[in-house]
Amino acid sequence: MPYHLRSQEFSFIQRYFSALxxxxxLGLCDDAAVFTPPEGRELVMTSDGMVENxxxxxxxxxxxxxxxxxxxxxxxxxxxxxxxxxxxxxFARPPHITxxxxxRFTQGIAADQAEFQISLMGGxxxxxxxxxxxxxxxxxxxxxxxxxxxxxxxxxDGIWVTGTIGDAALGLKARKGEIEDPSGYLVERYRVPFPxxxxxxFGLASAALDISDGLVQDCAHLAxxxxxxxxxxxxxxxxxxxxxNAGEQGFKTCLTGGDDYEILMTxxxxxxxxLLENPLQQNIATQIAHLTTPHGIVPIxxxxxxxxxxxxxxxxxxxxVPIVFPTxxxxxx
Amino acid sequence: MPYHLRSQEFSFIQRYFSALxxxxxLGLCDDAAVFTPPEGRELVMTSDGMVENxxxxxxxxxxxxxxxxxxxxxxxxxxxxxxxxxxxxxFARPPHITxxxxxRFTQGIAADQAEFQISLMGGxxxxxxxxxxxxxxxxxxxxxxxxxxxxxxxxxDGIWVTGTIGDAALGLKARKGEIEDPSGYLVERYRVPFPxxxxxxFGLASAALDISDGLVQDCAHLAxxxxxxxxxxxxxxxxxxxxxNAGEQGFKTCLTGGDDYEILMTxxxxxxxxLLENPLQQNIATQIAHLTTPHGIVPIxxxxxxxxxxxxxxxxxxxxVPIVFPTxxxxxx
Numbered sequence: 001m002p003y004h005l006r007s008q009e010f011s012f013i014q015r016y017f018s019a020l021x022x023x024x025x026l027g028l029c030d031d032a033a034v035f036t037p038p039e040g041r042e043l044v045m046t047s048d049g050m051v052e053n054x055x056x057x058x059x060x061x062x063x064x065x066x067x068x069x070x071x072x073x074x075x076x077x078x079x080x081x082x083x084x085x086x087x088x089x090x091f092a093r094p095p096h097i098t099x100x101x102x103x104r105f106t107q108g109i110a111a112d113q114a115e116f117q118i119s120l121m122g123g124x125x126x127x128x129x130x131x132x133x134x135x136x137x138x139x140x141x142x143x144x145x146x147x148x149x150x151x152x153x154x155x156x157d158g159i160w161v162t163g164t165i166g167d168a169a170l171g172l173k174a175r176k177g178e179i180e181d182p183s184g185y186l187v188e189r190y191r192v193p194f195p196x197x198x199x200x201x202f203g204l205a206s207a208a209l210d211i212s213d214g215l216v217q218d219c220a221h222l223a224x225x226x227x228x229x230x231x232x233x234x235x236x237x238x239x240x241x242x243x244x245n246a247g248e249q250g251f252k253t254c255l256t257g258g259d260d261y262e263i264l265m266t267x268x269x270x271x272x273x274x275l276l277e278n279p280l281q282q283n284i285a286t287q288i289a290h291l292t293t294p295h296g297i298v299p300i301x302x303x304x305x306x307x308x309x310x311x312x313x314x315x316x317x318x319x320x321v322p323i324v325f326p327t328x329x330x331x332x333x
Numbered sequence: 334m335p336y337h338l339r340s341q342e343f344s345f346i347q348r349y350f351s352a353l354x355x356x357x358x359l360g361l362c363d364d365a366a367v368f369t370p371p372e373g374r375e376l377v378m379t380s381d382g383m384v385e386n387x388x389x390x391x392x393x394x395x396x397x398x399x400x401x402x403x404x405x406x407x408x409x410x411x412x413x414x415x416x417x418x419x420x421x422x423x424f425a426r427p428p429h430i431t432x433x434x435x436x437r438f439t440q441g442i443a444a445d446q447a448e449f450q451i452s453l454m455g456g457x458x459x460x461x462x463x464x465x466x467x468x469x470x471x472x473x474x475x476x477x478x479x480x481x482x483x484x485x486x487x488x489x490d491g492i493w494v495t496g497t498i499g500d501a502a503l504g505l506k507a508r509k510g511e512i513e514d515p516s517g518y519l520v521e522r523y524r525v526p527f528p529x530x531x532x533x534x535f536g537l538a539s540a541a542l543d544i545s546d547g548l549v550q551d552c553a554h555l556a557x558x559x560x561x562x563x564x565x566x567x568x569x570x571x572x573x574x575x576x577x578n579a580g581e582q583g584f585k586t587c588l589t590g591g592d593d594y595e596i597l598m599t600x601x602x603x604x605x606x607x608l609l610e611n612p613l614q615q616n617i618a619t620q621i622a623h624l625t626t627p628h629g630i631v632p633i634x635x636x637x638x639x640x641x642x643x644x645x646x647x648x649x650x651x652x653x654v655p656i657v658f659p660t661x662x663x664x665x666x
Contacts, residue, residue: 036375
């Protein structure tokens with residue numbers, strides 16, 4: 001009586017994940033992926049996990065959950081000025097996650113794989129009695145010595161952010177029914193962030209990180225890593241129209257909520273000058289510039305400056321008065 | 334009123350994981366790790382997760398849980414003939430996991446990091462309301478073109494395994510109180526596998542994989558991947574004395590249980606001849622040889638052969654009669 005291959009895990013992987021797999025995955029049949037590192041480049045690697053009912057809601061569309069997981073990790077690579085190459089996934093599946101759910105989850109990812117030109121390299125599927133837990137490891141690369149770090153800023157460097165701040169934090173509030181979101185814009189920003197992949201940081205930014213824990217908290221990281229004080233001008237912080245509509249309380253949520261996945265960076269004065277003097281991109285009055293990426297034009301806005309002082313953050317209003325926040329940001333523990 | 338860095342997650346990582354971090358981790362302060370790939374080598378990557386009360390027991394020693402997680406991933410790299418370089422961890426922490434637990438978990442890992450000369454590159458800590466979920470991504474390297482795959486075997490290649498089979502599966506039964514384990518040997522093998530890191534597979538094995546789902550199930554994978562039939566001789570399968578003591582029912586558990594983390598490989602006849610003619614390593618009668626690794630001498634035993642026929646597995650007894658198993662192996666879903 002010969003014994004045939006009949007592993008449920010094997011067929012589950014083949015059914016839902018094979019279509020996502022690239023050459024490094026070896027058909028998802030081997031013990032590990034094999035990847036030839038690109039010549040002259042360093043590897044950049046990050047892992048980010050998400051838990052059902054902590055990082056997303058059970059009834060969020062499965063497509064957006066997969067995309068959000070992928071994009072959070074892409075954002076980490078973008079903050080280092082690196083190019084994504086591929087990813088591995090651990091999928092801890094509870095009994096309530098149906099095959100249909102998984103099919104929709106992987107469909108969302110498939111669309112983003114095409115957008116960001118990456119593929120699945122490998123992973124693991126395991127069962128759990130608890131909530132769905134997803135852990136994604138993203139591999140990227142950057143020319144040697146060109147990774148941008150959180151350290152590297154100097155006193156006088158301007159503090160800049162991509163896009164607009166706080167939409168996702170307000171989106172979470174809207175998702176919970178705490179605020180209005182008539183257009184659905186805020187909830188969509190909470191569900192599907194725009195990772196700033198391909199942002200040309202090398203030669204421009206002296207330090208960078210992605211804003212995942214809230215602008216004030218992540219500015220505190222920046223201040224701490226560089227031993228400098230981050231002084232932000234509240235009026236300069238770029239907000240979407242939907243966020244502006246949320247008023248003063250909404251403003252505090254924007255600055256201390258999480259899930260922005262915009263890039264926070266410091267730019268030395270000489271680079272700022274070049275950036276704002278470029279006639280195609282300048283807006284000296286508002287200190288907004290634009291950077292070109294393979295995924296579109298990204299607005300960047302100067303929101304403050306690094307100064308001497310304690311490694312902490314001050315956000316001041318137009319009268320120079322520091323703003324008091326009820327909490328500083330999102331902590332995962 | 335300036336805002337200081339006071340993220341609990343940040344201090345948790347610094348307290349417990351900094352001591353494990355190597356140069357690629359950049360002090361665990363950045364968005365991603367930066368790793369310079371070794372010249373002339375390919376990268377090998379695997380992710381493996383473990384869930385509390387699925388892959389380990391809540392009251393297992395935290396030290397052994399960390400080591401088992403690390404070693405399961407090391408085993409995947411070993412099966413590809415590759416050398417480990419470093420790892421990333423996603424730690425989904427429920428409220429019942431105390432700081433003391435985490436300290437012991439990381440202490441176990443620290444000891445193994447020294448043994449296998451690897452270091453932590455990065456990761457993510459998140460909270461969960463469910464069981465503890467751990468996901469580890471291990472990065473390794475291999476000279477270009479020298480990764481050993483599951484495919485590559487030919488008809489007539491011998492089937493070999495490292496070490497002894499089934500101790501961990503019996504250890505799980507002992508852990509549940511279903512069988513005796515007076516010496517504690519079996520439970521220890523369940524808790525802390527021996528990954529066969531550094532096994533010199535290139536030039537020797539035509540295909541290899543690690544045995545994680547049970548010998549019969551993993552032989553079915555081997556058969557399936559190579560389009561050949563795996564014919565195993567029950568009497569040749571190497572068992573520890575503790576496993577022999579478990580009798581006939583124990584033998585079936587050994588072959589269909591999981592968690593061996595030994596290497597299953599195929600060796601072409603000409604390499605087998607060389608291996609068994611080496612006067613220092615031979616045991617032609619029992620078809621046992623020995624391979625040298627940086628972590629000690631590893632016995633390997635010939636347990637069968639790949640033949641023409643349906644891609645499936647037959648285990649026959651000394652009279653040539655196929656053995657019937659109640660289940661074929663462990664499936665994670």
